[in-house]
Amino acid sequence: MNGHVLRMSGVGVRRGDAELLHGIDWAVEEDDRWVVLGPNGAGKTTLLRVAATQLFPTEGAVEVLDERLGSGDVFELRPLIGFASAAVAGQVPDATRAVDLVISAAYGYLGTWGEEYGTPDHQRAGALLDQWGAAHLADREFGTLSEGERKRVQIARALMADPELLLLDEPAAGLDLGGREDLVRRLSALAGDIDAPALAVVTHHVEEIPPGFTHGLLLRAGRVVAAGPLESVMTPDTLSETFGLPLKVERDGDRWTARAV
Numbered sequence: 001m002n003g004h005v006l007r008m009s010g011v012g013v014r015r016g017d018a019e020l021l022h023g024i025d026w027a028v029e030e031d032d033r034w035v036v037l038g039p040n041g042a043g044k045t046t047l048l049r050v051a052a053t054q055l056f057p058t059e060g061a062v063e064v065l066d067e068r069l070g071s072g073d074v075f076e077l078r079p080l081i082g083f084a085s086a087a088v089a090g091q092v093p094d095a096t097r098a099v100d101l102v103i104s105a106a107y108g109y110l111g112t113w114g115e116e117y118g119t120p121d122h123q124r125a126g127a128l129l130d131q132w133g134a135a136h137l138a139d140r141e142f143g144t145l146s147e148g149e150r151k152r153v154q155i156a157r158a159l160m161a162d163p164e165l166l167l168l169d170e171p172a173a174g175l176d177l178g179g180r181e182d183l184v185r186r187l188s189a190l191a192g193d194i195d196a197p198a199l200a201v202v203t204h205h206v207e208e209i210p211p212g213f214t215h216g217l218l219l220r221a222g223r224v225v226a227a228g229p230l231e232s233v234m235t236p237d238t239l240s241e242t243f244g245l246p247l248k249v250e251r252d253g254d255r256w257t258a259r260a261v
């Protein structure tokens with residue numbers, strides 16, 4: 001591998017007259033930890049779905065793990081990409097046990113369907129649930145979990161197949177303050193783990209950027225406003241342009257805050 005886990009060049013996505021993404025250039029390397037920031041409707045979910053090989057772009061080229069999208073078998077690539085999003089969670093049958101949702105990621109299923117899983121699979125699923133503070137939820141039905149509990153189980157699932165790229169779409173959405181801070185702390189620990197996959201995490205809020213994240217991609221109306229090392233993109237000018245209002249941006253230690261001026 002040339003160090004690039006993901007590379008997009010001139011990527012565009014159209015639906016009828018709507019241009020969901022336009023001219024996206026984005027390269028993610030093995031050790032990168034990216035945050036994707038932008039307002040509602042900016043195209044963040046669309047971008048992540050392209051990266052997850054779930055959506056084929058209308059224009060441009062996408063390379064994931066040195067495989068050009070469209071030239072190979074996406075079903076071979078997908079186990080190498082961990083992807084957690086509200087849309088994926090919405091497809092999980094309510095009665096699925098949390099641990100079954102995690103363990104079945106190895107097969108790309110949303111729950112177990114009579115496949116045989118070995119002791120190492122069970123141990124890994126248990127360890128991941130524990131890592132994300134969800135060990136006590138292993139036997140619970142997914143449909144009975146709170147929003148925050150579902151997020152943790154989904155992240156554990158996304159990591160189950162030991163992916164080379166982990167994509168999380170708004171993992172902090174719907175979490176209370178304690179839940180958000182707990183998630184930020186766990187994502188920060190993941191960011192600092194040299195064995196962790198390359199990461200890209202979508203959020204609307206700069207307060208949710210975990211310490212240790214290295215890069216930022218700022219999206220507005222389907223276009224990149226800025227992309228690069230976090231310090232270089234987290235300026236009042238770029239964030240104000242991204243969110244469409246004048247913002248004051250501050251860094252407090254390894255956390256960020258933003259508010260309207």
Ligand SMILES: Nc1ncnc2c1ncn2[C@@H]1O[C@H](COP(=O)(O)OP(=O)(O)OP(=O)(O)O)[C@@H](O)[C@H]1O
Nearest residue numbers: 015018020038039040041042043044045046047204
């Ligand atoms: N099939 C479609 N046809 C037309 N427009 C679409 C279609 N799918 C999505 N869109 C639009 O594309 C834009 C980008 O959507 P996307 O979900 O990627 O944004 P987002 O940045 O993730 O938004 P949010 O923060 O609200 O989740 C939105 O304006 C959405 O309404």
